[in-house]
Amino acid sequence: DSGVTQTPKHLITATGQRVTLRCSPRSGDLSVYWYQQSLDQGLQFLIQYYNGEERAKGNILERFSAQQFPDLHSELNLSSLELGDSALYFCASSVGTGASTDTQYFGPGTRLTVL
């Protein structure tokens, strides 16, 4: 158990819909990262927040948005969903700001299926 929690574990929805994925970081961690893992693209970095502020942006689509709240939990919002958005979405957390040197602890993931 990494200490990072993600809800829901599974999500099935239809094209065009909007969903919200939730992540609670490990106690004491200030950074939250979101990743998308699909069979054809592998693990892709989407976005990082540090202490409530956006820190780094990866390959995040404009239809996707995220935020980190004062209690440090984070939400990833996916809208106008397409079949290709079906994937595993992981949240990770770390103490500091640097993904390349910090230890990131990954949650169990949310499996999103868009029908």
Added chain:
Amino acid sequence: TQLLEQSPQFLSIQEGENLTVYCNSSSVFSSLQWYRQEPGEGPVLLVTVVTGGEVKKLKRLTFQFGDARKDSSLHITAAQPGDTGLYLCAGAREDNFNKFYFGSGTKLNVKP
């Protein structure tokens, strides 16, 4: 095209054999990390290598960072079924700390 290319993509070996997984890029990385991911779970960090030429050992696993910091390797000695999983290298480029990249992954299956 992935910024970090891993080879081989798949590896199926017998228990007790040795193996090496490679992670290559044309870009210079500030550091590289290796993760292992098991089905249905998130990746777990194994090691971080920071200095060019650095070698780190973790029991039967040996990690090396290339001198030019563009490549890395993971060598497993006497593989065991418990080593089965997806191995991923990852890092941030030296000229852009703000984007974190994962490699394409190597799926290892160790048969008893």
